Amino acid sequence: MVLAIESPESVCSIDSEASLVTVRARVRATAVDLGFGIVDQTKLVTAASELARNVLRYAQRGRMIIEELDNGDRRGVRVTFEDSGPGIADVELALRDGYTTGDSLGIGLPGAKRLVDELTIDSRPGQGTTVVITAWDS
Amino acid sequence: MKLEDATPIIQLGEHLLVSMQGDLDDRAVLQLESDITRSVSETQATGVLLELSGLTIIDSFIARVIARLAGMIRLLGAEVVVVGIQPAVAITLLELGIGMQHLRTALNAADGMALLHEIRE
Numbered sequence A: 001m002v003l004a005i006e007s008p009e010s011v012c013s014i015d016s017e018a019s020l021v022t023v024r025a026r027v028r029a030t031a032v033d034l035g036f037g038i039v040d041q042t043k044l045v046t047a048a049s050e051l052a053r054n055v056l057r058y059a060q061r062g063r064m065i066i067e068e069l070d071n072g073d074r075r076g077v078r079v080t081f082e083d084s085g086p087g088i089a090d091v092e093l094a095l096r097d098g099y100t101t102g103d104s105l106g107i108g109l110p111g112a113k114r115l116v117d118e119l120t121i122d123s124r125p126g127q128g129t130t131v132v133i134t135a136w137d138s
Numbered sequence B: 001m002k003l004e005d006a007t008p009i010i011q012l013g014e015h016l017l018v019s020m021q022g023d024l025d026d027r028a029v030l031q032l033e034s035d036i037t038r039s040v041s042e043t044q045a046t047g048v049l050l051e052l053s054g055l056t057i058i059d060s061f062i063a064r065v066i067a068r069l070a071g072m073i074r075l076l077g078a079e080v081v082v083v084g085i086q087p088a089v090a091i092t093l094l095e096l097g098i099g100m101q102h103l104r105t106a107l108n109a110a111d112g113m114a115l116l117h118e119i120r121e
């Protein structure tokens, strides 16, 4: 069984460039709190930065929710990025390296996926996008 | 010229030493990019040492700006050497899928400076 603990402070709104700094600080603090090593911390914070930037760029606003996990054996963290933006029509395509509608590198989603243990996308065109990442202490 | 307090640009002879640090927001990164570019052209520097050991994270945005900055400095006729990227940051960049192979790098500031001198000869 995986126990998730969500506290009110673990919700963070994403609505400006300044919120990206807050997102990174919150995620870093959680990773440190969980005892993650420096490499795991850096990977998680970087993945979060990419996903928060996507929220800001494609949906203008949204929020991040951090939950600490404990499966009895290892500790971990689940970070959810949700927005009510345009959504992603083809999730598989969006996860491909180099695919972009934003005239960018198309590296955010596939890169973030490589940096964590699990990344899932739930998106409906016209309704919004939810990206969930999970990382366990290695 | 207004320089970011958090990121001093120091002139050492014909070279500039820039030490990026902290968790910079996007605006600060872009400001720094234009400050450095302007400094290079104003001082006619022949080399720039970008010291990144103070950066705890480099995401795709910051990586892209650093690459673009390096390209601009070269266009201005100066050389760029990047030093001090933290190991955890380097590992993360590779996994993210951003190679920094096109950037000249050195282990530390002293090696970086030596490399800048070498390139000119």
Ligand SMILES: Nc1ncnc2c1ncn2[C@@H]1O[C@H](COP(=O)(O)OP(=O)(O)OP(=O)(O)O)[C@@H](O)[C@H]1O
Pocket: A050, A054, A055, A058, A059, A083, A085, A086, A087, A088, A094, A095, A099, A100, A101, A102, A103, A104, A105, A106, A107, A108, A109, A110, A129, B060
């Ligand atoms: N939250 C989101 N809402 C709507 N579309 C999204 C969202 N996140 C990603 N996308 C879509 O998925 C594509 C791929 O995203 P990804 O982050 O991989 O690349 P990018 O943002 O285009 O470029 P990069 O992240 O390299 O700057 C985006 O171009 C966009 O079309």
Ligand SMILES: [Mg+2]
Pocket: A050, A053, A054, A107, A108, A109
């Ligand atoms: Mg992106």
